[in-house]
Amino acid sequence: DAKTTQPPSMDCAEGRAANLPCNHSTISGNEYVYWYRQIHSQGPQYIIHGLKNNETNEMASLIITEDRKSSTLILPHATLRDTAVYYCIVRVAIYNAGNMLTFGGGTRLMVKP
């Protein structure tokens, strides 16, 4: 699986958009970009994933550059409850193929009042 690079920490004001970048310059054509977050010591929570098109769900938006070498997770209106470590993971995602998630250091997002 391709390696990802994320800033170790970011701050965001409550109510503003949080834009979390991820660099994955060695991504392969069949690798998806996944985002998870972990609030304190809870289980990682799935946020969103995409292959090459931008994706949006009730939690966030995922913007993938045209060359797929980087992406941005956008939380449109950050709240204090969005304070967490956010992980960007790139992986081949063939069901039942033994493709585990490889977590890096992630970005520690602090949402401030």
Add this chain to the structure above:
Amino acid sequence: DSGVTQTPKHLITATGQRVTLRCSPRSGDLSVYWYQQSLDQGLQFLIQYYNGEERAKGNILERFSAQQFPDLHSELNLSSLELGDSALYFCASSTPSGGRSDTQYFGPGTRLTVL
């Protein structure tokens, strides 16, 4: 709530002992993954089972073993415990979500403390 359940929530035991952690996957999920999160190592993949069969192995110690039962719940057995085994242990299950992608959903974890 991800739909993945893990028991117990907390476990405190002594060095040299053996413990069993239990995971029930989301309804319909056939694949179960185990991960370990310690302070110095971050989240690391241990092992995956699919429909009762071992499918992939990560950095799992020989003192650790796992199995998946016919009802699809899984157990992670940790033996000859050492202080360094103190960690959070997470289980995840997955289901195909259209096309070729699959998404893993994590349980709340078991916090193991070895004294």
